[in-house]
Amino acid sequence: MATKEQAKTRLRSDLTSVKEDLMTGVSYMIPFVTIGGIFLALGFMVAELPFTPGDTETVFETTGSLAWYFAEIGSLGLTIMIPILGAFIAYSIADKPGLAPGFILSYTIQQPQIIDAAGSFVGVNAEGAVAGFLGAIVAGLLAGYVARWMKGWSVPTVVKPMMPILVIPIITTALLIPVVVFALGVPIALVDSALTATLEGMQGANAALLGLILGAMMAFDMGGPVNKVAYVFGTVLVADGIYGPMAAVMIAGMTPPLGLALSYFIAPHKYPDQMRESAVAAVPMGLSFITEGAIPFAASDPLRVIPSIVVGSATAGATAMALGVTMPAPHGGIFVVILSNSILGFLGAIALGTAVTAVLVTLLKPDHTETEATTTTSSSQTA
Numbered sequence: 001m002a003t004k005e006q007a008k009t010r011l012r013s014d015l016t017s018v019k020e021d022l023m024t025g026v027s028y029m030i031p032f033v034t035i036g037g038i039f040l041a042l043g044f045m046v047a048e049l050p051f052t053p054g055d056t057e058t059v060f061e062t063t064g065s066l067a068w069y070f071a072e073i074g075s076l077g078l079t080i081m082i083p084i085l086g087a088f089i090a091y092s093i094a095d096k097p098g099l100a101p102g103f104i105l106s107y108t109i110q111q112p113q114i115i116d117a118a119g120s121f122v123g124v125n126a127e128g129a130v131a132g133f134l135g136a137i138v139a140g141l142l143a144g145y146v147a148r149w150m151k152g153w154s155v156p157t158v159v160k161p162m163m164p165i166l167v168i169p170i171i172t173t174a175l176l177i178p179v180v181v182f183a184l185g186v187p188i189a190l191v192d193s194a195l196t197a198t199l200e201g202m203q204g205a206n207a208a209l210l211g212l213i214l215g216a217m218m219a220f221d222m223g224g225p226v227n228k229v230a231y232v233f234g235t236v237l238v239a240d241g242i243y244g245p246m247a248a249v250m251i252a253g254m255t256p257p258l259g260l261a262l263s264y265f266i267a268p269h270k271y272p273d274q275m276r277e278s279a280v281a282a283v284p285m286g287l288s289f290i291t292e293g294a295i296p297f298a299a300s301d302p303l304r305v306i307p308s309i310v311v312g313s314a315t316a317g318a319t320a321m322a323l324g325v326t327m328p329a330p331h332g333g334i335f336v337v338i339l340s341n342s343i344l345g346f347l348g349a350i351a352l353g354t355a356v357t358a359v360l361v362t363l364l365k366p367d368h369t370e371t372e373a374t375t376t377t378s379s380s381q382t383a
Helices: 002-047 056-063 066-094 096-108 130-149 162-200 204-220 225-239 244-266 275-287 291-300 302-323 333-339 344-366 369-381
Strands: 112-117 123-124
Touching: 002 066, 002 225, 002 333, 066 096, 066 225, 096 112, 096 130, 096 162, 123 204, 130 162, 130 204, 130 225, 130 344, 130 369, 204 225, 204 291, 204 302, 225 244, 244 275, 244 291, 244 302, 244 333, 244 344, 275 291, 275 333, 291 302
Parallel strands: none
Antiparallel strands: 112 123
16 A cells, blocks of 8 residues: 555656646746747837838848848747756756757757658658657656766766766767657657648637637646746747737737726735735736736735636637737737737637636625624634
8 A cells, every 4th residue: 555655646747747847948938938929019010010011921031121030030049948858857867968969859859850651750840740849848858867877877087077078968869869769759750730721720619718728728837837838838829820829829818817907906805915916016017918917816815816807817828829810929918919810809808807706705705894804804813
């Protein structure tokens, strides 16, 4: 019996470790995503200006133009973000010895794979399918665990100083490059291509369902792992030219702080006086796409607040996807609304999600009384 319990405990520990490694990679990747997405979005915006000659594609191909300049910076950021993800997943597992192999392997798996009709690897070429962020996750985990395994090797004292900077990175890369190119690249590229094609073909009810799921995830833990998974899903699709999920993610992430602030302002008698400061701060945080602005409200009353914001964000995300709203920038909130293909749709989805959140949480919360506050304080002091 003890053995089974130990195995379960170890499994839980391993799963928690993998989750933390993935979140480390994501946290280091986000600045690259932000820079790439914002500059690419600026390129689109400049290309659409009335005084800019030619269509969008022509302007982007015109070397030296302002739109081309912004697009080049944006493309570099979005290209490098996926190797960065793999590199820092490996870094989280094996520290510095895993960093370079994780980057190189993740970059390698991004090279387009030419696949024949039978699904066999033919070669590498600019017109093939790429493994995307799924490939970077697999490559980062592989590089990290192999490098960590090598760190445990017993080697002569004279070799030890060279292990983390020379021996481990070189051997790890040499061992895993063939695995990544010939064994993993094609199947992961096929999965990534199928996912991209499915998302591009989503319309109507299917798109709304995707938006609903992404919206609920954004609100569920307000900046935690579930929120980050939805955010990363939206951002990596920006690199593939799919901008609908990013709009749903951004709108849904803005809704919780705005909805809770609105609830406070329309029904202040349901909140303690000290929540006013949190409500005031939640407005600019929500407008800036900082979902964490909802945390003070959720921490004080999670059973009523969390279901309310999940429903509100799910409504906002589903509405945005159903309306076909897009957003090429992965961050910025209200400050990048001009980059959306439908400013009214973007703002309307935010307004609807905010209203739903505010109505639900206001209906669910009882009136706040000083007696309740005193009782709560006394109980905590007694404990």
